[in-house]
Amino acid sequence: xxxxxxxxxxxxxxxxxxxxxxxxxxxxxxxxxxxxxxxxxxxxxxxxxxxxxxxxxxxxxxxxxxxxxxxxxxxxxxxxxxxxxxxxxxxxxxxxxxxxxxxxxxxxxxxxxxxxxxxxxxxxxxxxxxxxxxxxxxxxxxxxxxxxxxxxxxxxxxxxxxxxxxxxxxxxxxxxxxxxxxxxxxxxxxxxxxxxxxxxx
Amino acid sequence: xxxxxxxxxxxxxxxxxxxxxxxxxxxxxxxxxxxxxxxxxxxxxxxxxxxxxxxxxxxxxxxxxxxxxxxxxxxxxxxxxxxxxxxxxxxxxxxxxxxxxxxxxxxxxxxxxxxxxxxxxxxxxxxxxxxxxxxxxxxxxxxxxxxxxxxxxxxxxxxxxxxxxxxxxxxxxxxxxxxxxxxxxxxxxxxxxxxxxxxxxxxxxxxxxxxxxxxxxxxx
Numbered sequence: 413x414x415x416x417x418x419x420x421x422x423x424x425x426x427x428x429x430x431x432x433x434x435x436x437x438x439x440x441x442x443x444x445x446x447x448x449x450x451x452x453x454x455x456x457x458x459x460x461x462x463x464x465x466x467x468x469x470x471x472x473x474x475x476x477x478x479x480x481x482x483x484x485x486x487x488x489x490x491x492x493x494x495x496x497x498x499x500x501x502x503x504x505x506x507x508x509x510x511x512x513x514x515x516x517x518x519x520x521x522x523x524x525x526x527x528x529x530x531x532x533x534x535x536x537x538x539x540x541x542x543x544x545x546x547x548x549x550x551x552x553x554x555x556x557x558x559x560x561x562x563x564x565x566x567x568x569x570x571x572x573x574x575x576x577x578x579x580x581x582x583x584x585x586x587x588x589x590x591x592x593x594x595x596x597x598x599x600x601x602x603x604x605x606x607x608x609x610x611x612x613x
Numbered sequence: 614x615x616x617x618x619x620x621x622x623x624x625x626x627x628x629x630x631x632x633x634x635x636x637x638x639x640x641x642x643x644x645x646x647x648x649x650x651x652x653x654x655x656x657x658x659x660x661x662x663x664x665x666x667x668x669x670x671x672x673x674x675x676x677x678x679x680x681x682x683x684x685x686x687x688x689x690x691x692x693x694x695x696x697x698x699x700x701x702x703x704x705x706x707x708x709x710x711x712x713x714x715x716x717x718x719x720x721x722x723x724x725x726x727x728x729x730x731x732x733x734x735x736x737x738x739x740x741x742x743x744x745x746x747x748x749x750x751x752x753x754x755x756x757x758x759x760x761x762x763x764x765x766x767x768x769x770x771x772x773x774x775x776x777x778x779x780x781x782x783x784x785x786x787x788x789x790x791x792x793x794x795x796x797x798x799x800x801x802x803x804x805x806x807x808x809x810x811x812x813x814x815x816x817x818x819x820x821x822x823x824x825x826x827x828x829x830x831x832x833x
Contacts, residue, residue, distance in 0.1 A: 557623065558704065559632045563640040595622040600633050609633040613623045 418456040430500035455536035460580030463531045466493035543590040556613045653682040
C-alpha cells in the first residue's frame with residue numbers, strides 16, 4: 413500500500429529531542445515539532461487512532477476487512493514516541509503535554525473521554541477541515557441531496573482518490589455530526605439505531 | 614449525536630429511507646463479494662499447496678470450492694447490477710418528480726398570471742384608454758375653439774396689418790428675398806429700352822430745342 417516509508421526528520425535521531433527541554437522557548441519549539449511530526453506521520457500512514465504509548469490501534473470493524481487496511485507490521489508495532497535506533501523514548505509526562513497540545517489544536521480527541529484516556533483519535537485534518545473536504549467532494553460530484561451509506565462514503569470508487577477514503581468510522585461519525593451542526597447533513601440510522609447513512613446538501 | 618432535523622437541514626423522506634435500505638443491501642453484497650474473492654484466492658493457494666504435496670484430491674476439492682465461489686461472485690455481480698439499476702431509476706424518478714412539480718408550479722403561475730391579464734380586463738382597459746384619448750381630444754378641440762373666438766379679432770387685425778405692410782412696400786421687401794423675381798428682372802429693361810427712345814426723344818428734342826434756343830439767343 414505504501415511503497416515509501418515515512419521519512420522522519422533528522423531531529424528524530426537526535427537524543428535530546430526525546431527529553432523535555434528545561435528552557436521554555438526551546439521546549440515550546442520542541443513541543444510544536446513533536447505535534448507536527450505526529451500529524452505528518454499519521455497522515456502518511458493514514459493512522460486514525462493511537463494509544464497513549466504511541467502505537468497504532470488496529471481496528472477491525474466489519475468493513476475494514478474488505479478494505480484490507482494493511483499497515484506495515486513495523487509501523488503497527490513501533491511506537492511513534494520511541495526511537496529504538498538511538499534507544500530513546502518519551503516520558504509519559506511529556507507525552508501528556510504533547511497530547512494536550514494536540515487537543516488544544518483540535519487535532520486530537522480521546523476516544524472515550526470519561527474513563528479511559530488511553531486511546532485517542534488523531535485528526536491530521538481537524539474535524540472542521542474534514543467536513544469542508546467532504547462537502548466539497550459532495551458538491552464537486554453533484555451528490556447533494558443523495559442518500560449515501562457510510563460504506564459508500566468511505567469505500568466507493570467515487571471517493572477512492574479522496575483523502576477521506578477509508579476514513580475511520582468514528583472519525584467519520586464526528587465529521588458527519590459536524591455537518592449536521594452546520595445544517596448541511598441529516599444522519600440516518602438503522603433499526604439498531606446505528607448510523608448507517610447520511611444525506612448531505 | 615443528533616438526528617436533529619431542524620429547519621434548514623435536509624429532510625429525510627420515506628423515499629430516502631427506501632434508497633438507503635437498498636444501498637445498504639448493495640453495500641452488503643459488495644462486502645460479501647470481497648469476502649468471497651478473498652476466500653477464492655485462498656482456495657487457489659490451498660490447491661497449489663496441495664499439488665505441491667501431491668495431494669490431488671485435496672487440490673481438486675479446493676478447486677471445486679473455488680469454482681463455487683466464482684459462480685457465487687458472478688451471481689452477486691448480476692444482483693449488484695440490477696440493484697444499482699433499481700437505485701438509479703428510483704433516484705432518476707425522484708428527479709423526474711421534482712421536474713414535474715416544477716413544471717406544474719410554472720404552469721400554475723402562468724395560468725394565474727393569465728387570469729389576471731383577462732381579455733375582458735384588457736378590453737375594458739383599452740376602452741378606458743380610448744375614452745381618455747377621446748376626452749383629451751375634446752378638451753383640445755374646445756381649447757382651440759375658444760382661442761379662435763376670443764382672439765379672432767386680434768388675429769384678423771394682425772393679418773390685415775401684415776397684409777398692409779406687405780402691400781405697402783412690396784418690391785423693397787420682395788426683391789432681395791426671392792431669387793425667382795431676380796431672374797425675372799431682366800425682362801423689365803427690355804420694355805424700358807423700347808419705351809426709352811420714345812421718351813428720350815421728346816426729352817432730347819426739348820434739350821435740343823433749348824440748346825437751339827440758347828444758341829439762337831447767343832447768336833442774336
